[in-house]
Structures are given as structure tokens and as C-alpha cells.
Amino acid sequence: MTDLLFNLQIDCESTQFALQNPELGERAIRGLGEMLAETKTKGTFLVIPGDSAAHARIYEDLASAGHEIGLHYHPWIEGRSEFLGFEGPEAQRELLSEGIDRHAQAMGVRPLAFCPGYGSANDSTFGVLEELGFTHGLVSIPTRDLPQCACVWGSSPLDPHYPHRYNKSLVGDVNFVDLPPTIDPQSRMWGGAHPQDLRVELVDAKNHFYTIDKAVRRQLRDQTPLVQVHAVTHNIFEFNDPKNFRRETYFGIVEATRKIAERENLTFRGVTLAEMAERYRMEVPHQSGQTQELVLDVSGRAFAKS
Numbered sequence: 001m002t003d004l005l006f007n008l009q010i011d012c013e014s015t016q017f018a019l020q021n022p023e024l025g026e027r028a029i030r031g032l033g034e035m036l037a038e039t040k041t042k043g044t045f046l047v048i049p050g051d052s053a054a055h056a057r058i059y060e061d062l063a064s065a066g067h068e069i070g071l072h073y074h075p076w077i078e079g080r081s082e083f084l085g086f087e088g089p090e091a092q093r094e095l096l097s098e099g100i101d102r103h104a105q106a107m108g109v110r111p112l113a114f115c116p117g118y119g120s121a122n123d124s125t126f127g128v129l130e131e132l133g134f135t136h137g138l139v140s141i142p143t144r145d146l147p148q149c150a151c152v153w154g155s156s157p158l159d160p161h162y163p164h165r166y167n168k169s170l171v172g173d174v175n176f177v178d179l180p181p182t183i184d185p186q187s188r189m190w191g192g193a194h195p196q197d198l199r200v201e202l203v204d205a206k207n208h209f210y211t212i213d214k215a216v217r218r219q220l221r222d223q224t225p226l227v228q229v230h231a232v233t234h235n236i237f238e239f240n241d242p243k244n245f246r247r248e249t250y251f252g253i254v255e256a257t258r259k260i261a262e263r264e265n266l267t268f269r270g271v272t273l274a275e276m277a278e279r280y281r282m283e284v285p286h287q288s289g290q291t292q293e294l295v296l297d298v299s300g301r302a303f304a305k306s
């Protein structure tokens, strides 16, 4: 029986200066630890350097419980430039190297998973991530169109893939598995700039059901290498409170995904993003030089006939 892989990614940024609430961050990640245990699911905590310094011990406990810890990075939080996708390769390399060093200092290990703030990236980003030793993460947010955050993804792949070296929205041979969040590309928000995604805090569980259902049906129809659901949240909610609405929403998301898995005769498996990327690498072995075949339909153009 095929597996349905499920992950919750938590972007952790409770110490950033707009919030400055590490106590809330701590309650949130402790609450999430309980929720993940209760639902038998796994979390990937992607953490800004300020949060890893503040909560290193708790992250170590979460890692021993089978969860994954990686790097989340907003240049503006670090008092550097605004957005990663606005910078050239040298500046990106420098910013992220500093982030890696601070993470390693707090956690004792280099991060392998990465997510940039706002999904901000450009055509240099994936090559830089590969060079710095990152192996996987959430970088693209397909169809998100926020030029003001240097985040313009267009019709980038909806599913896990190796990105292109020179064009961030295409499939290519960068040795980094990009794992986009689960989205419904047809449901638009923010005046059309953002797709409805599986961000726990975005809508209620009933609404999320349709996003999950649509995404799973599409993957089965397209026979994608993995069948997967990738939910996202932040460590800024009172997840430790049993009556918290976001907590209930997460339980609802897991229940919905389990039901859909059962209906489709798939085995539900809670995994980290590292495990999801590993499964992708098994299904689609990485090969240098592989690129997406671009097929342009020019049949309607007179000049193409000659």
C-alpha cells in the first residue's frame, strides 16, 4: 500500500523584534511537542537564530523525540537587508553562513533544512543553499506573487522536486529537495497574491479539508513520486492551551488527512521533512545535469511554421 506522508513545519520566530516574546515561543513549542505526540505526527521546527539560542534545550528534547530542527532566516530580523530574494549570491552566502554558524553554536549541529522568511528567493538561492550544505527545505511557495517581498513564484512545481540552477521556478539538478507547502492554487487570497495554503492559522479545519482533499486527489491523478501533505504554522500561538483554536485546527487537519488516506487506501505516516526528502531521493535519484523539458506550443504562430 502506498504511503501518504504528512508533515507539520513550524517556523519559529518568537524572539524577533516585532514579537519579543520568547515565553510565548516556549509555551508554543512545548504545546506542539504534546500535540505531535498525541496525533502521532512529526514536526520540522525551522528556527531563527534568536529562538535557537533561547530554546536550545527544548529543541534538543524535541529532536530526541524524533522531530527535526533546521534554520529559518529573515535577514531583516537579523538587522540585515530586508529580503533574501533581493540579494545577490555573495550576500546570500554571507547572510546564511552567519545564520548557520549561530544555529550550530546554539544547537551543536549544522542545520540541513532551510526555509527563508516570506518565501523570498531568487534565481541564485538554490545554488547557494546547495553550496552551504543544505539538503532540503521549504523555499518555493507556488503561485505566491509578492514582489514587495522579492517573492514571485509563478507556476513553480506544486510537489517535491530538485530545483533548477538558474531559474528558481523550474525543475533542475540542484542537489536540494524543495518541499513546497500544500496549497490550493485556484483559491486565491490577499487580492489574488497568495494561494490558500495549509497554514494552520489561516482558516478552520473544515476549510483545510478541501485543500488537503484536492491536493491528494491531484497527486494520485498525476501519479506523483510521493503522495504528501505539508502543513505549516508558527510558534506564536498558545498551543499548550487545550482549548486553543489553532490547536483544535491542527487536530482537525490530521484527522482529515487520516480520513482521506483511509478513503484512498493509503497508509498515513507522520514524517519530518528530512524523511520526506529522503523518500523523494529514493523515488527520484538525483542526477547532475537533469533539467525539465520545456515544451512551447508555437503552433498558433505564423513564424514558427517556416
Ligand SMILES: [Zn+2]
Pocket (backbone or CB within 6 Å): 011, 013, 072, 074, 116, 117, 118
Ligand atoms: Zn518567518
